[in-house]
Amino acid sequence: MNLLPKSTADFGSTEYWNSFFRKRGKQAFEWYGEYPELCTQLHQYIKPKDEILVVGCGNSKLSMDLYDVGFKKITNIDISPVVIKQMQEANRLNRPEMTWNQMDATAMTFPNETFSVVLDKGTLDALFTDESTSVVTMVRNYFAEIGRVLRPAGRYVCISLLQEHILREVVSHFPAAHFMLRIVRCPEAGKGRGTEDAPNADGSSLLVFAIVATKLKNMPLRVLEVGLAGSHIERVQRPEEIIAAVAATQKAAMVCNGLARGSIAGMAEVSLDLFSPTDKERPRYTIHVLDQAPKRGNGKYAAFIVPQGRETEWLFATPAGRRKLQESAKFDRLAIVTLHRGHVYTDLEAVKAELAESVKSLAPTTSVAGRIDTVPLDRCGSRPPGNDPHPAAANCP
Structure with missing residues (x-):
């Protein structure tokens, strides 16, 4: 009509x-x-x-x-x-x-x-x-x-x-x-x-x-x-x-x-800064969104919260590292969240609650509505050996 x-x-x-x-x-x-x-x-x-x-x-x-x-x-x-x-x-x-x-x-x-x-x-x-x-x-x-x-x-x-x-x-x-x-x-x-x-x-x-x-x-x-x-x-x-x-x-x-409408697989990641309403000068979080071609056995969408203090590691700080992280996490879309220094974060659960709406807004329409999974540390990969002066620090526990 x-x-x-x-x-x-x-x-x-x-x-x-x-x-x-x-x-x-x-x-x-x-x-x-x-x-x-x-x-x-x-x-x-x-x-x-x-x-x-x-x-x-x-x-x-x-x-x-x-x-x-x-x-x-x-x-x-x-x-x-x-x-x-x-x-x-x-x-x-x-x-x-x-x-x-x-x-x-x-x-x-x-x-x-x-x-x-x-x-x-x-x-x-x-x-x-x-x-x-x-x-x-x-x-x-x-x-x-x-x-x-x-x-x-x-x-x-x-x-x-x-x-x-x-x-x-x-x-x-x-x-x-x-x-x-x-x-x-x-x-x-x-x-x-x-x-x-x-x-x-x-x-x-x-x-x-x-x-x-x-x-x-x-x-x-x-x-x-x-x-x-x-x-x-x-x-x-x-x-x-x-x-x-x-x-x-x-x-x-x-x-x-x-x-929400489409995949960015094969394209550069999309990055967004999130600011606190009371501090518009310094971002509180940065979210990097990556897509990969759908694979059998992969989940549709999840978020990964980078542990505080590890945001400068290759796996989390570089596009190549984040792509490696997504492949290891096995999700078609992964939102990788970095916490910025100079802010106070109570605990992981408080961070998840604060990010919930923003993370949900980045979901593809093909994902199941409701709670968004958070990828645990033991599902992430590591930097290729020989490229890091401190290779042990780049490995996830």
Whole structure:
């Protein structure tokens, strides 16, 4: 079923969305995740007492799910009269307090300061299709309307993929308009959405973010915050720091998606540095990912954690040594993890727990889901004799 636009310009077309929702019927179209995947971020920034405006609601179940868990003051708008009629009919009996209006989010008819939250899931991305003058003007009108209908201390909560041109406009507009700006990652959203319900038909996961812009009456200093690693929120001084942090996270996700989709057997290993949220200057771990041609009897995927103090040995410190290690470990894919000096590591179990999500994100799609094996030391090999001034030190016990 071809439901996605043939060109990005179609995203802004009322005719496209009317046709889209007629084809889709009653089946919900959940871009970037559903309520269970977004609820952590939504409940942090939206409260049941809020007056909520959902812009570009489509036929998403998000506002219905919010209503069902106690968020009763919800108004939904969409440019498509077709979907508004569908949603009115679907919710008239079970959700009588929720309202649905056909309206253009770039020219709303609500009075000033009507809402305490404006919730946007994918609408900004659908509007901001390119950087043409007409599109940028439309997006700026949209942002101005958000600022107009929000009360002081109200929040614009936007779920977005944050393409670079979108992020640049966000970090330019909202601080200048006296909004406190925070960008956080939604780690559960977008996973495994390579289906008809997502723009990425290659099977990769989407990297999803939440823009949280809080309207303030007077803000003498800009407040810029970013949270891309768990619950840690970092305050930064310049918009460029947010752009760089998001770009680094997106590039890492591209690597993980590439590794999930295919093998790099016969190619150079892929190396990634992992940093602690509180120390971005010194990597805490380095992971080298190696693939080899599948062999009968090999496991699919495992991780090997280099013992502290041995990271400079040939077997662990060189590409040839790591290839030897993989062959000895007998796994089609091996993630070799090096611990860096200058950090504190409690014990091996704590290291495994800290690495679990990162190691899992590097797994091929052919591996069995769940716990990732950790290769014990007695399965690793040794450096060819005669090439090490201390050959005994290179042998694994």
